[in-house]
Amino acid sequence: xxxxxxTHPTAELAPSTRNLxxxxxxxxxxxxxxxxxxxxxxxSALDFRRAGTDTALxxxxxxxxxxxxxxxxxxxxxRRAQRNTMVRWTGxxxxxxxxxxxxxxxxxxxxxxxxxxxTIARAVAGAADPGLRNLRIVTGDLSGTMVERALEQGVQAVxxxxxxxxxxDGSVDAALLAYGTHHIAPQDRPAAVTEAVRVVRxxxxxxxxxxxxxxxxxxxFTEVVHPFSTTxxxxxxxxxxxxxxxxxxxxxxxxxxxLYDPLTVVADSEEQARQGMCDYIREMYGIHKFFGAHENTxxxxxxxxxxxxxxxxxxxxxxxxxxxSAPMIRRTGNGFVAEVxxxxxxxVGSRPSPRSPAKRAPGRSHG
Numbered sequence: 217x218x219x220x221x222x223t224h225p226t227a228e229l230a231p232s233t234r235n236l237x238x239x240x241x242x243x244x245x246x247x248x249x250x251x252x253x254x255x256x257x258x259x260s261a262l263d264f265r266r267a268g269t270d271t272a273l274x275x276x277x278x279x280x281x282x283x284x285x286x287x288x289x290x291x292x293x294x295r296r297a298q299r300n301t302m303v304r305w306t307g308x309x310x311x312x313x314x315x316x317x318x319x320x321x322x323x324x325x326x327x328x329x330x331x332x333x334x335t336i337a338r339a340v341a342g343a344a345d346p347g348l349r350n351l352r353i354v355t356g357d358l359s360g361t362m363v364e365r366a367l368e369q370g371v372q373a374v375x376x377x378x379x380x381x382x383x384x385d386g387s388v389d390a391a392l393l394a395y396g397t398h399h400i401a402p403q404d405r406p407a408a409v410t411e412a413v414r415v416v417r418x419x420x421x422x423x424x425x426x427x428x429x430x431x432x433x434x435x436x437f438t439e440v441v442h443p444f445s446t447t448x449x450x451x452x453x454x455x456x457x458x459x460x461x462x463x464x465x466x467x468x469x470x471x472x473x474x475l476y477d478p479l480t481v482v483a484d485s486e487e488q489a490r491q492g493m494c495d496y497i498r499e500m501y502g503i504h505k506f507f508g509a510h511e512n513t514x515x516x517x518x519x520x521x522x523x524x525x526x527x528x529x530x531x532x533x534x535x536x537x538x539x540x541s542a543p544m545i546r547r548t549g550n551g552f553v554a555e556v557x558x559x560x561x562x563x564v565g566s567r568p569s570p571r572s573p574a575k576r577a578p579g580r581s582h583g
Contacts (some may be wrong), residue, residue, distance in 0.1 A: 229269070236273055244264070248262065258374065263407060274373075277530075281580045283358075297499035304477070305339055306480060307475060312340070312351060316390060323350050324389070324390065325389050326389065354374065381414070389416065430529070445502045473563075478555050483551055489552040490513055526558075533559075
């Protein structure tokens with residue numbers, strides 16, 4: 217698409233809207249100028265001219281999230297944890313493979329709707345996975361601080377709410393809502409899925425990731441993160457039925473997938489691996505008080521073994537995995553790996569091409 221034929225994304229906005237504080241250190245006008253120079257593709261995909269944009273931008277300007285800083289919740293703590301982008305790489309890699317065709321010959325653009333400070337984009341850049349080498353990740357997030365940090369690290373990023381995206385129709389190849397989807401308010405979830413489908417090209421995929429409300433991960437959020445984090449964690453998780461209904465309402469064929477999505481920490485010794493995992497979970501979820509209540513690393517690790525045991529859950533969903541069902545330390549050629557199992561619930565929808573009638577995908581797969 218030639219840049220000279222693209223209308224400026226803020227061309228029809230009033231000067232007062234263009235001068236709104238869009239990021240902590242940038243107005244919307246300053247942001248679009250910076251993106252035009254640094255990230256031409258994202259600039260070409262931006263669209264601040266849709267009906268309702270003024271209202272959405274006004275809401276953003278007044279929004280403070282728990283991920284802005286530790287002063288508002290756990291933002292600084294979360295970003296410290298995400299410096300190591302490889303901890304969640306096993307699941308991230310499989311999610312991206314589900315979203316994109318194998319070994320694409322051209323760039324495939326994925327919108328990471330809940331991308332924070334660009335964890336997935338940075339993981340892809342650092343992993344040098346041949347099968348994902350042509351992926352282009354655009355990071356979105358509700359938190360202005362998160363988006364600003366992503367931009368500082370060279371990630372192309374846009375601040376937007378999941379239920380009102382500032383991208384053109386059909387401007388990306390795939391869209392991902394993952395690692396925090398339950399933070400989207402229940403009443404906003406239909407709009408979030410509808411928006412993700414809208415910005416994806418015909419034939420592209422939309423993937424929604426969460427942890428089933430009956431899973432060990434949901435229990436961990438309820439019994440540990442909610443009482444021990446600064447802001448609590450009173451969010452409603454998804455179910456298979458809800459995910460199916462959300463996609464059915466958009467006329468998008470969908471299949472439900474159970475995905476092994478562990479946390480892994482590599483270290484030189486068994487003790488360092490165990491400690492590294494405890495440190496990561498403490499920072500990621502902002503549950504310093506929970507870990508402070510444990511006398512030593514072994515005690516904290518025993519608690520992880522309790523909360524992340526998936527034996528009963530795997531049996532309840534009839535999942536036959538070849539992965540560990542409880543936290544473990546294993547030796548590798550270069551040291552030790554602490555592995556904490558998690559099984560995520562995915563909905564993978566395929567937006568019908570213009571000439572393809574919408575049909576619901578039969579059956580359920582387990583990945």
